[in-house]
Amino acid sequence: MADHEALDSADTRHFALEAREVTKRFSGVLANDRVSFAVAPGEVHALLGENGAGKSTLMNILYGLYTPDEGEILVGGEPARFGNPSDAIARGIGMVHQHFMLIPPLTVTENIMLGNESRRGRLLDRATAAARITELSRRYGLDVDPQATVADLSVGAQQRVEILKAFYRDARVLILDEPTAVLTPQEADDLFAIMRGLRAEGKSLIFITHKLREVLAIADRITVLRGGRVVGQARAADVTEHDLARLMVGRSVALYERDGTAGGAGPSEAGPVEEGAVAVALGLSEVAPEHAVAPPAATAAAPLLRVEGLTVRAIGGTDRPALDAVSFTIAPGEIFGIAGVEGNGQTELAAALTGLRRADGDYAWLGDREITGRAPRELIAAGVAHIPEDRQKDGLVLPYSIGDNLVLSTYRQSPFARGILLRIGPIRDFARRLIDAFDIRAGRGGADLPAGNLSGGNQQKVIIARELSRPIRFLVAAQPTRGLDVGSIEFIHAQLVAQRAEGRAILLISAELDELLALADRIGVLYRGRLVATLPRAEATWERLGLLMAGGE
Amino acid sequence: MTGQATTAGDGPARQLWPLARRAGQAALVPALAIFTALILGAILIWLTTGSLATALAAYGGLWEGALGSPRALAGTLVRSTPYIFTGLAVALAFKCGLFNIGAEGQLALGAVCAAWVGYRFQMPGLLHVPLTILAGIAGGFLWGMVPGILKARTGAHEVITTIMMNYLALQIVQILLSGPLKDPRSVASQTPALAPTSWLPMLIPSLQLHSGVLLAVLVAIAVWWFLGRTIWGFELRTVGVNPAAARYAGMSVARNVVGAMALSGALAGLAGVVEVAGVALDVTTVTPTGNRYFGLGFSSGYGFDSIAVALLGRGNPFGVIGAALLFGGLRAGATRMQFNTQVPGEIISVIQALILLLIAADVIVRRLYRLRAATADEAQPALTSGWGEKVA
Ligand SMILES: Nc1ncnc2c1ncn2[C@@H]1O[C@H](COP(=O)(O)OP(=O)(O)OP(=O)(O)O)[C@@H](O)[C@H]1O
Numbered sequence: 001m002a003d004h005e006a007l008d009s010a011d012t013r014h015f016a017l018e019a020r021e022v023t024k025r026f027s028g029v030l031a032n033d034r035v036s037f038a039v040a041p042g043e044v045h046a047l048l049g050e051n052g053a054g055k056s057t058l059m060n061i062l063y064g065l066y067t068p069d070e071g072e073i074l075v076g077g078e079p080a081r082f083g084n085p086s087d088a089i090a091r092g093i094g095m096v097h098q099h100f101m102l103i104p105p106l107t108v109t110e111n112i113m114l115g116n117e118s119r120r121g122r123l124l125d126r127a128t129a130a131a132r133i134t135e136l137s138r139r140y141g142l143d144v145d146p147q148a149t150v151a152d153l154s155v156g157a158q159q160r161v162e163i164l165k166a167f168y169r170d171a172r173v174l175i176l177d178e179p180t181a182v183l184t185p186q187e188a189d190d191l192f193a194i195m196r197g198l199r200a201e202g203k204s205l206i207f208i209t210h211k212l213r214e215v216l217a218i219a220d221r222i223t224v225l226r227g228g229r230v231v232g233q234a235r236a237a238d239v240t241e242h243d244l245a246r247l248m249v250g251r252s253v254a255l256y257e258r259d260g261t262a263g264g265a266g267p268s269e270a271g272p273v274e275e276g277a278v279a280v281a282l283g284l285s286e287v288a289p290e291h292a293v294a295p296p297a298a299t300a301a302a303p304l305l306r307v308e309g310l311t312v313r314a315i316g317g318t319d320r321p322a323l324d325a326v327s328f329t330i331a332p333g334e335i336f337g338i339a340g341v342e343g344n345g346q347t348e349l350a351a352a353l354t355g356l357r358r359a360d361g362d363y364a365w366l367g368d369r370e371i372t373g374r375a376p377r378e379l380i381a382a383g384v385a386h387i388p389e390d391r392q393k394d395g396l397v398l399p400y401s402i403g404d405n406l407v408l409s410t411y412r413q414s415p416f417a418r419g420i421l422l423r424i425g426p427i428r429d430f431a432r433r434l435i436d437a438f439d440i441r442a443g444r445g446g447a448d449l450p451a452g453n454l455s456g457g458n459q460q461k462v463i464i465a466r467e468l469s470r471p472i473r474f475l476v477a478a479q480p481t482r483g484l485d486v487g488s489i490e491f492i493h494a495q496l497v498a499q500r501a502e503g504r505a506i507l508l509i510s511a512e513l514d515e516l517l518a519l520a521d522r523i524g525v526l527y528r529g530r531l532v533a534t535l536p537r538a539e540a541t542w543e544r545l546g547l548l549m550a551g552g553e
Numbered sequence: 554m555t556g557q558a559t560t561a562g563d564g565p566a567r568q569l570w571p572l573a574r575r576a577g578q579a580a581l582v583p584a585l586a587i588f589t590a591l592i593l594g595a596i597l598i599w600l601t602t603g604s605l606a607t608a609l610a611a612y613g614g615l616w617e618g619a620l621g622s623p624r625a626l627a628g629t630l631v632r633s634t635p636y637i638f639t640g641l642a643v644a645l646a647f648k649c650g651l652f653n654i655g656a657e658g659q660l661a662l663g664a665v666c667a668a669w670v671g672y673r674f675q676m677p678g679l680l681h682v683p684l685t686i687l688a689g690i691a692g693g694f695l696w697g698m699v700p701g702i703l704k705a706r707t708g709a710h711e712v713i714t715t716i717m718m719n720y721l722a723l724q725i726v727q728i729l730l731s732g733p734l735k736d737p738r739s740v741a742s743q744t745p746a747l748a749p750t751s752w753l754p755m756l757i758p759s760l761q762l763h764s765g766v767l768l769a770v771l772v773a774i775a776v777w778w779f780l781g782r783t784i785w786g787f788e789l790r791t792v793g794v795n796p797a798a799a800r801y802a803g804m805s806v807a808r809n810v811v812g813a814m815a816l817s818g819a820l821a822g823l824a825g826v827v828e829v830a831g832v833a834l835d836v837t838t839v840t841p842t843g844n845r846y847f848g849l850g851f852s853s854g855y856g857f858d859s860i861a862v863a864l865l866g867r868g869n870p871f872g873v874i875g876a877a878l879l880f881g882g883l884r885a886g887a888t889r890m891q892f893n894t895q896v897p898g899e900i901i902s903v904i905q906a907l908i909l910l911l912i913a914a915d916v917i918v919r920r921l922y923r924l925r926a927a928t929a930d931e932a933q934p935a936l937t938s939g940w941g942e943k944v945a
């Protein structure tokens with residue numbers, strides 16, 4: 001393990017971008033503590049760390065969004081001061097954010113031109129821009145239609161637009177903040193191919209991820225952050241996933257393969273992770289994870305959720321419905337997984353079952369209650385919980401405190417309200433409890449910190465804490481562990497298993513096949529809005545699911 | 554800023570300090586905008602009159618007319634009162650993500666309703682005053698509700714509909730005043746005089762200071778309390794900040810949009826009430842017993858200025874009171890300024906417009922005074938919302 005490999009030993013003039021002893025505080029939180037970090041031309045440098053370790057903060061500093069309290073930034077060996085991102089862009093730095101920054105109603109070309117308009121006289125020169133975009137996209141293998149409207153693009157394509165935007169501005173250094181969190185495995189592989197191409201062109205890439213497998217697959221060097229400090233740097237060739245996991249968590253951790261977790265233990269015992277025993281499962285273990293959860297508890301019982309012929313029309317002209325006569329049931333104490341490439345009806349399924357989208361007719365029953373066409377409030381009262389796929393759009397009110405976000409759907413109930421009055425005290429107490437229980441890293445702000453100031457992974461934990469902390473019967477969990485670090489993923493998985501043991505019906509929609517294979521009792525595959533297959537977990541394999549997801553047999 | 558400040562001990566001062574600092578930060582840009590607008594206004598007077606002394610004398614007159622005597626002060630308070638109500642109206646709609654340009658029309662409708670109850674009925678003051686107030690609230694409430702319903706049902710943008718409702722309101726008022734509600738004994742388009750039992754009680758009769766200002770402050774506190782402490786306020790704000798999350802959490806976006814517009818209209822209607830039942834309009838009478846009635850052209854833009862008041866007050870009820878006092882003071886002082894220096898009172902509108910401009914384009918102020926860019930915490934409420942999205 002090359003923890004101590006000092007950067008100073010290298011010739012700094014060779015670094016495309018470097019941070020030296022950078023410190024950044026946010027009202028009491030030391031987000032970056034004397035962090036030194038550098039990336040060379042033609043290098044892919046991965047940045048690892050738990051949720052809230054300070055990765056995004058460091059990148060935002062390098063991109064000029066934040067100014068460091070102390071320390072300096074060097075570009076090509078020369079000190080640089082960034083007052084704002086335009087300064088950083090001018091020095092050849094580009095960034096793709098954890099949450100995209102595109103303007104949906106505009107076209108790809110317009111989005112890319114924005115802020116860097118080519119002009120002909122006083123008019124925008126779209127044609128020249130489009131030609132350049134086409135040329136760039138061919139050169140780097142970034143396949144997008146310059147004329148397409150961003151709102152119509154898949155997440156993977158939107159990401160390619162973000163990358164193109166950076167290179168349109170002649171970026172030499174590209175920062176990618178958790179780019180793979182929103183991608184399907186296939187799209188992630190495409191991205192890696194693009195990244196290798198860029199590396200070959202001599203570009204510098206900084207890559208943030210929580211998936212250790214990806215790090216070892218693509219990175220040349222790795223820096224690990226913990227609590228705002230650099231705790232290790234190494235060449236990817238010199239380390240194993242175990243080393244990285246240990247560094248990230250900061251303790252000697254009891255590592256285990258997935259099949260060791262709950263082996264033999266009934267679901268009721270697979271509750272919250274035990275104190276002290278920090279369990280870190282690797283992003284992808286070679287071992288088939290069949291035994292992660294105990295066999296189905298209650299397949300014999302009458303189904304709790306019954307969906308029959310659920311159809312949801314697509315928004316915008318296409319004839320093919322977004323969800324086409326989908327039928328399935330979920331028993332109490334069962335996790336039903338939904339696999340599928342994004343955009344094949346998952347969003348509509350979750351929305352229809354939680355009252356956010358209208359379905360045409362009565363198609364779903366919870367117990368003996370018909371739930372299609374009901375307003376979200378009724379469904380919440382009936383015990384439906386929802387971890388939404390887009391956390392910043394649906395799941396959180398970013399300017400609100402963590403406390404207010406934690407009672408977003410229960411604020412009318414005792415003890416949070418008395419009559420029409422909100423009760424600040426109980427809300428805050430409740431928030432403190434959940435912050436503890438779910439290990440939400442809120443720093444000093446505690447329950448009063450605006451959710452928008454939390455790191456991405458901690459925002460996700462707020463949503464999960466909220467949805468799992470009230471009495472529920474049926475949970476729709478869409479990409480529940482997106483953006484979480486390995487420790488938190490394991491914790492959330494344990495929570496889902498505990499919910500299952502309590503007899504809840506759980507619909508788990510996930511782009512991570514590993515997650516489905518580890519947790520689901522049965523897995524359905526959505527393809528073009530239709531449920532093309534339903535497999536018991538024993539019969540589900542990566543290969544079979546992959547084939548079905550692609551429309552094969 | 555410094556390491557010390559963030560690592561200081563855990564005394565009660567630590568709790569108060571961030572609050573005070575936040576309030577200070579929120580007030581900083583508005584204060585600088587006012588300051589800058591006043592300087593620009595002085596330069597304008599200087600340029601047009603060719604004399605710096607006139608500019609200074611004009612501001613002297615402004616000060617004298619607004620704050621120079623108890624009478625001036627009372628005048629400022631009376632003129633600030635409708636501003637507080639209309640400012641609150643716009644601020645409340647902001648909180649729900651709505652841009653209510655219709656305060657002028659809502660005010661007019663509130664005033665008509667209040668006037669009608671005031672002159673039409675005879676009853677003891679204990680009953681008559683509250684009923685008059687309620688009538689004004691009801692008028693504004695219903696008039697504000699219409700654009701809310703249109704938005705919720707059809708997605709019609711409230712900016713367009715409230716502007717059109719303003720014209721509609723003014724036409725309706727004109728028709729009412731020249732027909733059904735016209736005082737037959739008067740040549741002017743005005744209602745009969747309100748019964749004295751419906752008048753707002755006087756605080757200081759000799760200064761013509763009526764109790765509307767107290768009502769306004771109480772209502773501001775109520776609005777603050779409503780928004781921050783009640784479950785309805787919580788819903789309304791959530792819809793304003795993130796309608797998608799509000800829907801997800803089981804809140805009805807449509808109901809909140811309608812409710813917010815109606816409440817906003819009710820607040821604007823209160824401005825109509827205090828103008829009709831509080832202010833003696835009979836210019837020939839200098840005693841506080843001067844007649845109160847509702848006549849054409851009486852509002853003179855309280856509704857339109859309200860957007861500036863709400864912006865200047867940063868959408869905060871107490872900020873609105875401060876902004877309303879400023880606007881009321883400018884209005885009150887304008888007469889004295891014009892009398893003393895012959896500088897036209899319209900310069901006040903120019904200053905108000907400059908303040909609005911500097912607040913809306915706060916980049917100018919920040920550049921001028923080398924302030925940091927707005928952080929998420931202090932950012933303005935969104936002033937616009939998408940066009941034609943259906944919220945039902
Ligand atoms: N604007 C802010 N105000 C206050 N605290 C902040 C702000 N931004 C970040 N923080 C805090 O700084 C710390 C580091 O956050 P950062 O977003 O850099 O984490 P991260 O490593 O990117 O985590 P994740 O993997 O969850 O995205 C966290 O404790 C976070 O709460």
Ligand SMILES: [Mg+2]
Nearest residue numbers: 056098455456
């Ligand atoms: Mg992050």
